[in-house]
Amino acid sequence: MLNNITMGQYYPVDSKVHRLDPRVKLILTIVFIVTVFMARTFLGYAVILGFVWLTSRLANVPFRMLLRGLKPLRLIIILTFLLNLFFTTGETVWVEFWGIRITQEGFMQAAFYSLRLIFLVIGTSLLTLTTSPVALSDGIEILLSPLKVIHFPAHELAMMMTIALRFIPTLLEETDKIMKAQMARGADFESGNLLSRAKAMVPLLVPLFVSAFRRAGDLAMAMESRCYHGGEGRTRLRVLKITRNDWIACGAVAALLALIILEGIIF
Amino acid sequence: MHSDTRVQLNDVSYSYEEQATPALSGVSAVIQPGEFVAVLGHNGSGKSTMAKLLNALYVPTEGNVLVCGYDTREEKYVWEIRQRAGMIFQNPDNQIVATVVKEDVAFGLENLGVPTEEMLPRIESALSAVRMSKYADKAPHLLSGGQKQRVAIAGILAMEPSVIIADEATAMLDPSGRKEVLDTIRTLNRQKGITVVWITHFMEEAAQADRVLVVTDGQIRLEGTPAEVFDRVDEMREMHLDVPHMTALAGELRAEGMPLKPGILTVDEFVEEVERLCPLKSAT
Numbered sequence: 001m002l003n004n005i006t007m008g009q010y011y012p013v014d015s016k017v018h019r020l021d022p023r024v025k026l027i028l029t030i031v032f033i034v035t036v037f038m039a040r041t042f043l044g045y046a047v048i049l050g051f052v053w054l055t056s057r058l059a060n061v062p063f064r065m066l067l068r069g070l071k072p073l074r075l076i077i078i079l080t081f082l083l084n085l086f087f088t089t090g091e092t093v094w095v096e097f098w099g100i101r102i103t104q105e106g107f108m109q110a111a112f113y114s115l116r117l118i119f120l121v122i123g124t125s126l127l128t129l130t131t132s133p134v135a136l137s138d139g140i141e142i143l144l145s146p147l148k149v150i151h152f153p154a155h156e157l158a159m160m161m162t163i164a165l166r167f168i169p170t171l172l173e174e175t176d177k178i179m180k181a182q183m184a185r186g187a188d189f190e191s192g193n194l195l196s197r198a199k200a201m202v203p204l205l206v207p208l209f210v211s212a213f214r215r216a217g218d219l220a221m222a223m224e225s226r227c228y229h230g231g232e233g234r235t236r237l238r239v240l241k242i243t244r245n246d247w248i249a250c251g252a253v254a255a256l257l258a259l260i261i262l263e264g265i266i267f
Numbered sequence: 268m269h270s271d272t273r274v275q276l277n278d279v280s281y282s283y284e285e286q287a288t289p290a291l292s293g294v295s296a297v298i299q300p301g302e303f304v305a306v307l308g309h310n311g312s313g314k315s316t317m318a319k320l321l322n323a324l325y326v327p328t329e330g331n332v333l334v335c336g337y338d339t340r341e342e343k344y345v346w347e348i349r350q351r352a353g354m355i356f357q358n359p360d361n362q363i364v365a366t367v368v369k370e371d372v373a374f375g376l377e378n379l380g381v382p383t384e385e386m387l388p389r390i391e392s393a394l395s396a397v398r399m400s401k402y403a404d405k406a407p408h409l410l411s412g413g414q415k416q417r418v419a420i421a422g423i424l425a426m427e428p429s430v431i432i433a434d435e436a437t438a439m440l441d442p443s444g445r446k447e448v449l450d451t452i453r454t455l456n457r458q459k460g461i462t463v464v465w466i467t468h469f470m471e472e473a474a475q476a477d478r479v480l481v482v483t484d485g486q487i488r489l490e491g492t493p494a495e496v497f498d499r500v501d502e503m504r505e506m507h508l509d510v511p512h513m514t515a516l517a518g519e520l521r522a523e524g525m526p527l528k529p530g531i532l533t534v535d536e537f538v539e540e541v542e543r544l545c546p547l548k549s550a551t
Contacts, residue, residue: 222356225322225324226375226422237369237377
């Protein structure tokens with residue numbers, strides 16, 4: 001499974017963290033998110049930082065890979081920081097200009113909330129960096145399968161994810177082909193303002209959609225001819241097994257949660 | 268029930284809902300175990316419809332289709348039929364489901380509910396039969412067209428079918444890919460005795476079959492060994508089908524009075540026949 005191509009964020013190395021059961025990792029990530037929300041002080045964050053750093057070391061994932069996940073969210077983080085900085089009322093005024101005052105309380109709160117966001121992103125990045133998309137969809141399918149009782153399509157959802165992953169490279173290749181074909185006939189995808197560039201995409205998207213639908217029809221027929229009839233009575237090639245390491249990971253996260261709760265009580 | 272025949276079509280007709288003329292009308296054919304039968308026809312002749320009828324993807328509007336003795340009209344046999352009659356499609360990309368080769372081979376087994384411990388050996392032997400073992404952990408989009416089709420064949424093979432139906436499986440491949448896939452299928456046919464229904468519009472491929480069925484306008488017009496079929500040059504031309512170049516040439520020479528024997532398909536056969544008729548004077 002690790003020979004799988006890099007897709008999304010997945011960082012394909014082998015480690016104890018990578019080998020954890022995806023179900024366990026999914027649940028632990030949720031617990032981690034709760035933990036981040038429960039932290040009350042910067043000391044708590046220091047503990048969480050230590051935990052994240054240790055996990056990234058165990059996972060053989062460089063810490064900067066974790067920080068890279070912050071990039072697309074940097075605007076939101078900065079905005080959170082600034083809004084809290086400017087609009088929190090407090091006693092200790094640091095600077096005052098144009099009727100806005102920056103207080104010490106405001107600064108603390110701004111730092112606190114932006115750190116919370118940062119930890120949430122880093123925590124979930126740890127999951128996506130160490131779990132291949134295929135394993136992830138497996139984990140999601142099994143975790144959601146109790147919901148089948150209320151007719152939630154857990155298997156179908158996972159199958160859709162798998163097929164989407166399978167066809168991303170194929171469709172990318174096709175996009176490239178169509179783009180080159182259009183460029184050869186004088187299409188211009190690069191110059192002009194945003195609007196004209198968006199317009200130039202139309203002759204690219206139309207054939208892409210048409211072909212995607214044709215592919216979907218073909219694939220459905222191929223799946224049926226190979227006896228696909230939904231999730232019922234289906235066995236799996238990959239069987240997920242909880243190992244000792246999974247229990248250790250659970251223990252570690254539980255310890256973290258306990259520490260943070262304790263910190264909330266003491267301080 | 269004639270379960271001793273692999274595939275049997277009894278006076279089969281099929282019409283698509285939106286079309287007035289039937290895609291197939293009154294087709295009857297019997298395919299024996301272990302046979303390699305080519306179904307030859309140009310686009311829109313009904314040959315692809317015929318393929319889909321053999322896998323219970325379509326159910327005949329009239330007549331019936333028996334696959335290993337199971338009637339495709341009976342809905343309860345649908346999975347039995349599809350397990351026994353595996354199908355390979357034209358587009359290599361659009362029939363691979365999983366993101367890893369061996370998982371794609373497992374797809375059919377998972378659907379059949381085969382226990383996990385049994386899967387791995389079956390996947391391995393299927394992949395080795397198509398000589399793709401070393402690609403087991405690769406992502407399918409990194410493979411060539413011919414390799415993808417071989418993975419598709421392995422996916423069918425793992426389900427242990429009696430019949431493989433290839434619906435223009437080589438139409439989208441380059442010449443070397445085409446040879447790769449046809450050779451694989453021929454080996455499976457010879458070594459494992461799997462019956463093959465090879466649907467194609469390439470004469471050269473049909474020439475390699477045990478028997479050729481020529482389909483035009485939804486009917487089987489000609490039937491026989493490749494040599495028999497291709498010798499009827501005029502009839503083939505009438506149906507807008509080509510014959511192999513050497514067969515055509517032999518036919519024309521025969522019309523001019525040269526006593527060439529019938530059934531010449533390849534250059535080698537042609538040369539041999541010409542040499543027989545006019546032995547070369549020994550070179551000086």
